[in-house]
Amino acid sequence: MNKKIGLLMVTGIGLLLAGCGNQANNKATNSSSASSSSLLVAKSNAKVNSDNMSPQEAVSLISTYCGLRYGGNWAAMAKEAQKVGLQVNLYPSSKYQLSDGGQGVAYDVTAGGKSQGLVYTVNNDDVNIYQNVKENQKSTKLATISKSEMANYVNQEGQGKLVNDLAAKAQVVDKRSDDSNTSSSTSNSGNKYGRIGTIDVPSEMQGTWYSADNDADSTMTFGPHSYTYSDGDNSGTTQLYKQDPQWAQDEDNYTNEEIQNATKNWGKADFFNLDGERWLNIRGWTQSAGDGASYAVKTETVDGKQVKVLVVSGGAENWVDAIYYQSKDMAQQNADKKFDDLHYR
Secondary structure, eight states: OOHHHHHHHHHHOOOOOOOOOOSEEEEOOTTOOOOOOSOSSOOOSOOOOOTTOOHHHHHHHHHHHHHHHHOHHHHHHHHHHHHHOEEEEEEEGGGSEESOOTTSEEEEEEETTBOOSOEEEEETTEEEEEOSOOTTSEEOOOEEEEHHHHHHHHHHTTOHHHHHHHHHHOEEEEOGGGSTTSTTOGGGOTTGGGEEEEOOOOGGGOEEEEEOGGGOOEEEEEOSSEEEEEOSSOEEEEEEEEEOHHHHTOTHHHHOHHHHHHTTTEEEEEEEEETTEEEEEEEETTOOSSOOEEEEEEEEEETTEEEEEEEEEETTTTEEEEEEBSSHHHHHHTTTOOOTTSOBO
8 A cells, every 4th residue: 555645544543353263373274183162053055255244244254163163162152142142342452461462453252242251353364363361461362364264164064154143133343442541542532632423434344454556465444433554564543533623623733742642543534425436534633734545445346256345545636546355365466456437646
């Protein structure tokens, strides 16, 4: 991705929900020696595909895979979630002492919202799995695995229907803005510094997206009210809020050092319509000039198939700067690919 955009979002201003793995610190494979628990539900012919998963589908795949592979608390949680619903709560990984904090977000997988210490973090296309996680205690990584490997195993065990059933009622709850460990803590509650409410990221945009455009691998993760960017050199998470127009009219607010420090992880977000698409625009909270970066999900044809892509644009004419895909492999295979219906520089 264009470094200008990456730096803007990191300094001005996260899901893909993904999987869990076997007993190894390196990337796991289905040949793991870890023993499976009893099947969670009766076998069926339903299959799951890890490509283009929604956040709800991804956390359901995670829960099913881990319940099968590890049993114990993971299996009990997956079975209980069939009754009360699956919920994953998002926290800053700094909330816990994890051996690998990933891109800064800890995903706490629960049945009905009550934590059982079943947590994972994400590093690009790989996911680090933990269990029995507690605050103020060190937690060692249980395993690392990719979503595609999880899907293969779940299909092999005939548990694809469970993934679909859990996804139908799954919820993703971003609790980072309410957590005392985040920069946007409750000490900055209410409308202080012009904050008048969160921005709801469209459900189709939520999750993790990958790009290899502009000679750089990068990822973007959107939560319900947040954005995380990482390109290997820069990374950061931003909480997305609405900004009070009257507060914005006072130019002194943009140069006040106290305000700049307090809102460094906040993004001023709003929507606009252009060329038949609804775009999410994000700017730094105290950014006084520039157009920020804008995002829209479109359907394009890639290798003869219709796939969803995340278009990232900027500048006075909303020129396309990069395209993001829902898998790392697809991003690398289509690096710098241009689509005829998009507006490039």
